[in-house]
Amino acid sequence: MAIDTNQLLRFTTAGSVDDGKSTLIGRLLYDSKSIFEDQLAAVEVTSKRKGHEGVDLALFTDGLRDEREQGITIDVAYRYFTTPKRKFIIADTPGHIQYTRNMVTGASTANAALIIIDARHGVIEQTKRHAFIASLLQIPHIIVCVNKMDLVDFSEKVYDDIVAQFQEFSSKLYVKDIQFLPISALLGDNVVNRSDKMDWYQGAPLLYMLETIHIGSDLNKIDARFPVQTVLRPQSSEFVDYRGYAGRIASGIFRQGDGVTILPSGFTSTIKTIDTSAGQLKEAYAPMSVAITLEDDIDVSRGDMIVKNNNQPKPVQEFDAMICWFNSAEARPRTKYTIMHTSNEQKAMIKEVVYKIDINTYARNVDNKTLTMNDIARVKVRTTRPLMLDEYRDNRITGSFVLIDDASYETVAAGMIM
Known part of the structure; x- marks a missing residue:
């Protein structure tokens, strides 16, 4: 071969x-x-x-x-x-x-x-x-x-x-x-x-x-996920009515005419055009950066996600994840952090440390739940608004996140959604 x-x-x-x-x-x-x-x-x-x-x-x-x-x-x-x-x-x-x-x-x-x-x-x-x-x-x-x-x-x-x-x-x-x-x-x-x-x-x-060595794509080609990074409204007479939603396709394939749902609102529409700096495309796929326009004038903002009607992640506010704690300071119970998931930023807290992993034995430690630097643990995370999640094993992009300390702006943890 x-x-x-x-x-x-x-x-x-x-x-x-x-x-x-x-x-x-x-x-x-x-x-x-x-x-x-x-x-x-x-x-x-x-x-x-x-x-x-x-x-x-x-x-x-x-x-x-x-x-x-x-x-x-x-x-x-x-x-x-x-x-x-x-x-x-x-x-x-x-x-x-x-x-x-x-x-x-x-x-x-x-x-x-x-x-x-x-x-x-x-x-x-x-x-x-x-x-x-x-x-x-x-x-x-x-x-x-x-x-x-x-x-x-x-x-x-x-x-x-x-x-x-x-x-x-x-x-x-x-x-x-x-x-x-x-x-x-x-x-x-x-x-x-x-x-x-x-x-x-x-x-x-x-x-x-x-x-x-065989390189299999680590991109999910089945579940179409498009996190919106910004809304394009050019101040030009040529594009006076243009409203495009720009971002990078996280997974899957989008085509002109596809029926789509906007999450978390649940509004539905149809893809009108898929635009790039080189011109319009009939289809686009991960990890391409594009701007999508819709047939209907609906409210779409940064942090929303465009998905196929028949294949949607669940908008959730509480989920389990494996995290690696990065910070020199211990994790503070129920402290508010900023969670960054694709283009979505919300407030979040670690609701519970379920267990820590003993790296030597791979045993689950359910007694000591204090998170210090380099600890790996399974936790329950709760956010103030819904996130559109997939499990990490299915989608590396929509299945991962980081936590940011609001006071120091340091990245304190990286997580994989279970």
């Missing part, structure tokens, strides 16, 4: 501190010749100044000077590269436990997750944490990279033991596809090219996996 060279694969990397995430991404960029000459020259100078004999590959993903000086990665570093077969966006997330929230952010749009394990240490708490988050975010593909094989003499037994450890706990998770491979990011074994030091491994190198 021919590979679509225009396909874009978004993948995230995750692992514990010093497992070699940044080095692995640097190796991918370096060996696939995706580094600009000025970038390479700058990294060579920095590597020499730090006393390294060769190029410090990790510096290709450590974008800030302070990060380089400290020798750590402290935020999500996004990198882009292209091969003749595919385009890629990488989210390199920190390994520290206190930055679990960064992985949630980096992995929220990923098609695949690379979980890196240090061959000397095997499966540890952070491995389980990152695998659980990948499962929670319903990332369809996980590639487990057992790194630093050069430090365990390229031992097949060490590799097989780690694979068995991972498979034992991951059987409890919902992941469609898990693949394993032994690598040495530092030396390049099985990253871009096959290793001649591990002839017992018969699989493909990492880059080949990334170039050929």
Whole structure:
């Protein structure tokens, strides 16, 4: 089957501190010749100044000077590269436990997750944490990279033991596809090219996996959802009677002549035109940005949602969700937050913490319900006005939200609707 060279694969990397995430991404960029000459020259100078004999590959993903000086990665570093077969966006997330929230952010749009394990240490708490988050975010593909094989003499037994450890706990998770491979990011074994030091491994190198992994659309093509971002009323004699509703299609397909319902009001109409800067379209689909006009003059505002008559989400004011708490301050019971769901902003509160997840055992803790930074919990949320929701497993766009603290304007949590 021919590979679509225009396909874009978004993948995230995750692992514990010093497992070699940044080095692995640097190796991918370096060996696939995706580094600009000025970038390479700058990294060579920095590597020499730090006393390294060769190029410090990790510096290709450590974008800030302070990060380089400290020798750590402290935020999500996004990198882009292209091969003749595919385009890629990488989210390199920190390994520290206190930055679990960064992985949630980096992995929220990923098609695949690379979980890196240090061959000397095997499966540890952070491995389980990152695998659980990948499962929670319903990332369809996980590639487990057992790194630093050069430090365990390229031992097949060490590799097989780690694979068995991972498979034992991951059987409890919902992941469609898990693949394993032994690598040495530092030396390049099985990253871009096959290793001649591990002839017992018969699989493909990492880059080949990334170039050929199936990218199924994470967009829902069935449920038509169009969150209205703004109402267009041009002050031009040419468009004197024009009233368009602009936004980005979250899912599904809209066509001229479709019968639609405006939520939460429940008013119905028919699509008159679908407009773009390039002209009118007969149909539009996710994730296109368009302006829709209706046959009837009805009240439509920002935050409303245009849907098909025969396929509607339920406008609800109370719902269950899994959230990751981002803030350094504890969640305050029944405190009002701003909830941002598609283009809809409302006041909301966490009505109840049902349980927290113990990442080590995946057990549900129903006794301690205090939410602190990086906690993952199931909660009940109540809003002041209805939101038009789908479950996250059905629709990543209309099934997710964030909570904003009204005093500090900080994002305190991200949630997935159950």
